[in-house]
Amino acid sequence: MNVARTAGGTEGGAPGFAPGEHLLAAESLTKTFGGLAAVKNVSFMVRKEAIKAIIGPNGAGKTTLYDLLTGIYEPDEGSVIFEEKSLLGLPPHRICAMGVARTFQTVRIFSQMTVQENVMVGLHKSTSSGMVGCSLRLPRARREEAWIAEEATRYLDLVGLEMQADSPAGSLPYGQQRLLEMARALATRPKLLLLDEPASGLNAYETRELGELIYRIRDMGITVLLVEHDMGLVMRISEEVLVLDYGEVIAEGTPEEVRNDPRVIEAYLGSELE
Ligand SMILES: Nc1ncnc2c1ncn2[C@@H]1O[C@H](COP(=O)(O)OP(=O)(O)OP(=O)(O)O)[C@@H](O)[C@H]1O
Ligand SMILES: [Mg+2]
Incomplete structure (x- = not known):
């Protein structure tokens, strides 16, 4: 499936995907540092007003993927379509002005x-x-x-x-x-908010509150991408989860689906998913 074309709505698209239903589509993104592919052939879509998590062990490429989506790095290959417009080659402030905000x-x-x-x-x-x-x-x-x-x-x-x-x-x-x-x-009034490990440094109570806050943000009409190591939070609040390992997508689905995926369990060796 060509995700960019589906998101753009210019072609038929996959059954069940109305044109414009997706806010963002990344296709075949690759970014190499030296000889190492930090992000390798990554494709995914983000539905409007979804809470979608991106998880993976340390060094899996999650932050680099955000850097590609927000214009900090240009991908070696691939495309990013946001609201049916390409973000490729745009500087971070332009991407922010189009409605993509992030935390670090x-x-x-x-x-x-x-x-x-x-x-x-x-x-x-x-x-x-x-x-x-x-x-x-x-x-x-x-x-x-x-x-x-x-x-x-x-x-x-x-x-x-x-x-x-x-x-x-x-x-x-x-x-x-x-x-x-x-x-x-949030003050930049984004349509898409990219959070990079927002629960790190929070205690259990604060993490629960953070979950409520992310729901409130979504209810304001803002789509949320969540990179997070706290699996309790991820599994509780995300509708969809994308799993990276060594820069590649190894699974994508509902929290329940990815939790039971043998490749995901192997990547984590059971530790963080327990
Ligand atoms: N600027 C850079 N130069 C060289 N290598 C880099 C650079 N940025 C990231 N990398 C490498 O790319 C890989 C992916 O790193 P990245 O920070 O995207 O992982 P991550 O999934 O965010 O990890 P973590 O969970 O630890 O934050 C790692 O092997 C990292 O060392
Ligand atoms: Mg990171």
Whole structure:
């Protein structure tokens, strides 16, 4: 099946797949570093408003796959179609402007700025006067600045960090810094949100709350891709799971299907899936 064409809706497509039902289609993505294929011939589709997990042992290629989807790396081969448009060759900020936002495995926040200011950074792209107008303190920019601050508070509310709005971002515990990064990504108003190990550094209670938050994000109409090692969270909240091993897709299906797949069990040697 040619996934890109199916997603584009220009050809008949597979039975049961209405054109436009998929937000993203990656086809035959390959990325090699030196002699090593970090991502090898990976094809998959993401349905609109789905929560889809991407799992696999350490070094399986999950983060590199995100880097290919968000323009950090260009694939050696393959294509990425988002809302029926190709993302190939576009820089990260253009891909973000089209509605693809992500968080990073290693948190990237401005630790000297306050929690609220970190989210405001994500919002500046959506105002007309932008950074220049703000620094000149034009009246319009001042109005926008007030709007941005209010919006930032909304996103902090959503992730449960409203009480910490004025704290320096660097003073937050690691797990909350991850939530802050999510708030900033959401502030760019994405259609697709890519999360890279959001539960790392969270305790069991916080992980459960994170699951609820991801449901809320999906209910806002945002499609979620979830790279995560916490199998309890993955199996509980994902509708579909894609499994990578040594850069290749070894399984794809419902949580139940992949959990019982012999290749998946072998890749994990039973450890993380138990
Ligand atoms: N910039 C790079 N240069 C060279 N090799 C790289 C680079 N980025 C990733 N790799 C290699 O590509 C492979 C896939 O790495 P990647 O970080 O995508 O895996 P991952 O599935 O995200 O792993 P983890 O679960 O540990 O985060 C690894 O073997 C890694 O060492
Ligand atoms: Mg990774």
